[in-house]
Amino acid sequence: MSKEEQFVNLIHENQGLIYKIATIYAKEKAEQDDLYQEIVYQTWKSFDHFKKASKPSTWLYRVGMNTAITHLNKSKKQLNTLPFDQVTIQFSESIDSEKEEKIQLLYAQIRKLNLLDRGIIFLFLEEKTYEEIAEISGISVSNVGTRMSRIRQKLKSEMNPKSTTDGTR
Amino acid sequence: MELDEMKSLWADLSLQVEKQDKIQKELLMEITKQKFRSSLNSVRIPEILGSIVCAGYAMYFLSRFSDFEIWYNQVFALVNIFIMIALPVASLTAIKGMRSVRIDLEAPAVILEKFNKSKIRFWKVQRYGMILGAVLLFTLIPxxxxxxxxxxxxQNPTFWMIYIPSGLLFIFLLTRFVYKKYKGTIEASEKMLRQID
Structure with a gap:
């Protein structure tokens, strides 16, 4: 299999992952498309390292998160999206409106976190263990724990301010 | 919403994402190639052109240095040569630092720290660059x-009576503007660095 074929297969199999990274790091659809394309491009640029990586899944999470961090830091307002009609995954089936509303609320709250914490909660939601989160994000396991409890508090208070003021769960 | 509920919501979302139509494989490679071309097109042309203009002026002053008869013009020319060489070098080095982060080899926490440090350095260079630019404009005309x-x-005193106050006022106003403009950006990057610790 050629390098191009391997790359295309990797991206094709992980489009959902890239889509989710683009969505938690960028708010507007145009920004998400731009970030999505940038992650695809950066993955291609460093694809030779992927082939040597001991843990390919860790590698892709890292490239995705690192691209989001550097891309958003570099050019917050300069979009460089290419004019393709369908560059991100399109939802063909509708999700029920209540669930959709909750998902949008979840995204909105995650986007309020700082860039590193956004990545940590994303990995947590992706069912990664604290050890895996530490390995991917480059911080210690105990730091992951500390950050997670801080994020938990923050999300809880922002998504349900009444319950925290009442002291209820 | 508790984390467990978030997790279950996220799992639903992941399932939905996986079910959706994926981008055609051919299109993926086309996106990559187009992005590569567009990134080549956006190579810092303004920065390179600016550096060429600065180097050209520095060379011009150096080649005509023996033609200066007035002592302060010799000093001004030296100041100009220094700024026109140092400024592009500092600016291009700072940009290179910001771009040299290896997103495929390092962890996000490390990338974030390196990137923000480079960014602070870049904005500081920009800040001093603009101030030096004002000094350059002031010392270029004589x-x-x-x-x-x-x-x-x-050699006419009237020239200096107008030139010095207006030049100093210009430098003062520009410096104040530049400090205000970049203060927020540098502070935001420093805050981000503190959050990583």
Missing amino acids: PLTELNGSIEKI
């Missing part, structure tokens, strides 16, 4: 006037 053969203009 030596150029002498080289153009209009030496009598700069």
